[in-house]
Amino acid sequence: MSLAELTLSPGEAALLNVFPPTEAGDAARVHLRAAGLPNRRVEAFKWTDLRAALAEGIPQADGSAGLIPECLKDALVLDFAPEGFGLEGDKDQGLIIETEDSLELEGAGPLAMIAAGFAPRAVVLRVTQRQSRPIVLRRHPGAPMRIRLELEAGTQLTLIDTALATAGLSTGLMEIEIGAGAELVRYSLQNGDARAIDLANAEVSVASEGRYQAISLMFGGKLARAETHVTLAGEGASCLIQGAYLLSGTTHADMTTKVMHTSPNGQTRELFKGAVQDRARSVFQGKILVERAAQKTDARQNHHALMLSEGAEIDAKPELEIYADDVQCAHGNTIGALDDQALFYMRQRGIPEAQAKSLLVEAFVTEVFDAIELEGVRNWFSSMARAWLEVSSS
Amino acid sequence: MLNINNLHVEVGGTSIIKGLTLCVPAGEVHAIMGPNGAGKSTLSYALTGREGYEVVGGTATLNGDDLLELAPEERAAKGLFLSFQYPLEIPGVPTLTFLRTALNAQRKARGEGEISVPDFMKLSRDVAKKLGVTPDMMKRPLNVGFSGGEKKRMEIYQMALLDPRFMILDETDSGLDIDALKVVSEGVNALRGPDKGMLVITHYQRLLDHIKPDRVHVLAGGRIVDSGGPELALALEADGYDRYKEAA
Known part of the structure; x- marks a missing residue:
């Protein structure tokens, strides 16, 4: 039996049908027929089995794209819905927005391939002047996004991307x-429930003295992966x-990062922190090459849970x-429980255990x-975290 | 006020407090002295309800309320406060947030309304001034990066803010230099009152020069083996704990 005759799962078969008749869609179809969806037998997906998550087909999309918080009311909002792409708000000078029906995808992994195949077209943003107005990218339930x-x-540009579907398959490339x-500052928020699958993929290339800064908050879903x-x-x-x-x-939430230093004097700072309860599962895969x-590379990576x-x-x-x-590289990884002594100390002062x-x-x-410079966004993320804590401890 | 009767406490299956009886009436300050390993800290943890300090016999009541039935936070809301021998660092939680949360949690448990932010700020500043707690210390995460002396001052600061009815001071003098000891002692003395009680646990007589106790008890081998007036502390300072070894 050849690879071309691989037995497809219901999810794989359903995906073949949703890929539009574009070059990227065709490429994704060929890839999927040959290799199937990434699953636990594939090293990079050993803890995040996409084939299993889609075993019963693609979940029906549900939920909303979420509201734009007050602190971002002046932002330019780009909406990615199953019906298509929409734009709302004022645009600053020095920002060119176009769409492209066929855009080549170079050397990408399986997630990027699926996301590119899923999206009927790509939205191309060219920034020719510093942007003071942030841009919000909203992935609607069940929608593909390619940017x-x-x-x-x-x-310089500040970008906020959100994926808040309660159900369905949404993708972001x-x-x-x-x-x-140049500098890109990106804030990402993902929130789903047990029927939402979100696959986000960022392929970033940074030229000399350029900077990529990304801070995310994830609540997971049936499967959420930010690569x-x-x-x-x-x-x-x-x-x-x-x-x-x-x-x-x-x-389930998966944060997979790979940073490649190919030139001298580069700097990487990575910090991931999280808390997991009930039967939830977090995956952190961080590679620095x-x-x-x-x-003279200076790279540090930390993950504490x-x-x-x-x-x-x-x-x-x-x-x-x-x-x-001649480099300075370090990484640290800890997984532990809450400090019992600190808990007792706080309770002795009258604070209930929860x-x-x-x-x-x-x-x-x-x-x-702490690294979020926009105070409104920082408060937004903090209040989302607090709301989660209030619900989960009650 | 505080009544402990024939208390037995085990830690990890080992008996540490073995039939301790003690009564501290309202308005009095009692000192507990004793050699290392006598069970002084075990007593303070058992009274405040720390996990792992298992009361296997006896009773302990505060103003008639059975302490042993209550969760640690409920004991705190009843007015029981422990100044820790080794105060914990709580990274990421600013001191003032911590204290306002604690104060409001206690008030809520007692059926009182929350204290307003302006009232709390005023209260926290007034108390801080008296205890030499700087605005910088109040803004930092609780106890993080504090010296031993600063931590002890912060304990007394918390005590003054929360205004408890019964206070247990566990080795409050350790880590303090003479000047800090004076500031802390003045702070403690200001909290004495006719409806309040205090248990001062210490290894040395030094602290008792500044916080004058009404009664002094010697704890050895998990029991009170001697009691007397302030003069007992001076005798212990001169003679040591050797003569209690047999009693233990």
């Missing part, structure tokens, strides 16, 4: 090119990738691969948000 973002040298000395590949291609390029996650019930040419119940699961795979000899736990978890996780 190509080019920041010309010296420009972002291909990002950050020019010399980020960053290539620090130019000298002195840098990235900061931080994420917080709070998972309960049977939700330093090529021989990338001397709290296990709040016995049945919860946290899988972590931190990896450093270094071929240059509230004491909430305060400790909040303090632990929200460290990730």
Whole structure:
């Protein structure tokens, strides 16, 4: 039996039908027929089995795209719905928005391939001047999103992307090119429930002295995976990738990052913190690769997680691969429970146990948000975290 | 006020407190002295309800309320406060947030309304001034990066803010230099009152020069083996605990 005759699962068969008749759609169909959906036999997906999550087909989309918080009322909002792409709000000078029906996809992994295949077209954003107005990208329930973002040298943009479906399969593919000395600041929020599958993929390339800064908050879903590949291609390029996650019930959230240093004097800062309870599962896979040419690289990666119940699961795979000899690289990974002594101390002061736990978890996780420069967004993320804690501790 | 009768406490299956009886009436300050390992800290943890300190016999009541039936936070709401020998650091929780949460939780448990933010700010500033607690200390996460002395001052600051009815001070003098000891002692003395009680646990007489006890008890081998007036502390300072070894 050849690969072409692979037996397809109901989810795989359903996907074949939803890919539109585009070049990317055709490519995704060919890939899917040959290799199937990524599953636990594939190393990069050993803890996040997409084939199993889609075993019963694609869940019916449900929920809303979510409201735009007050702090982002001046933002330009790009909506990605199953019916198509929409735009709302004022546009600053120096921002060009186009759509492209066929855009080549280079060297991407299976998630990017699926997302590209799913999206009927790509929205291309070109930033030619510094943008003071943030851009919000909303992935509606069941919708595909494909964005190509080019920041010309010296420009700056703040991007907020959200995926808040309660059910359905939504995908997001972002291909990002950050020019010399340019900076992209990205804040991501994902929230789903036990019927939502969200696959987000960012392929980022950063030129010399450019910067990619991404801070995320994930609550997981039936399966939520945020995959980020960053290539620090130019000298002195840098990235900061931080994420917080709070998972309960049977939700699953996967944060997979790969940062490649290919030029000298690059800097990477990664910090992921989360708490997992009930039967939820978090996956952190973080790889930093330093090529021989990338001397004087300064890279640090940290992942720290709290296990709040016995049945919860946290899988972590931190990896450093270094071929240059003059670098500073470090990583740290801890998984533990809440500090009993601190809990007793707080209760002795009169704080009930559930509230004491909430305060400790909040303090632990929200460290990730300290790097958010927009105060409104920082408060938004913190209040989302607090709301989760109030529900989960009651 | 505080009545402990024939209390037995085990830690990890080992008997530590073995039939302790003690009564501290309202308005009095009692000191408990004793050698290392006598069970002083075990007593303070058993009274405040720390997990792992299992009361296997006897009773302990505060103003008639059975303490042993209550969760630690419920005991706190009844007015029981422990100044820890080793105060914990709580990273990420600003001191003032922590204290306002604690104060409001206690008020709620007692059926009182929440204190308003302006009232709380005023209260916290007034108390801080008296105890030499700086605005910087109040803004930082609780006890994080504090010296031993600062932590002890912060304990007394919390005590003054929460205004408990019965206070247990566990080795409050350790880690304090003479000047800090004076500030802390003045703070403690200001909290004495006709309807309040205090148990001062200490290894050394030094603290009792500043916080004058009404009664001094010697704890050895898990029991009170001697009681007397303040002069007993001076005798212990001179002679040590050797003569209680047999009693233990």
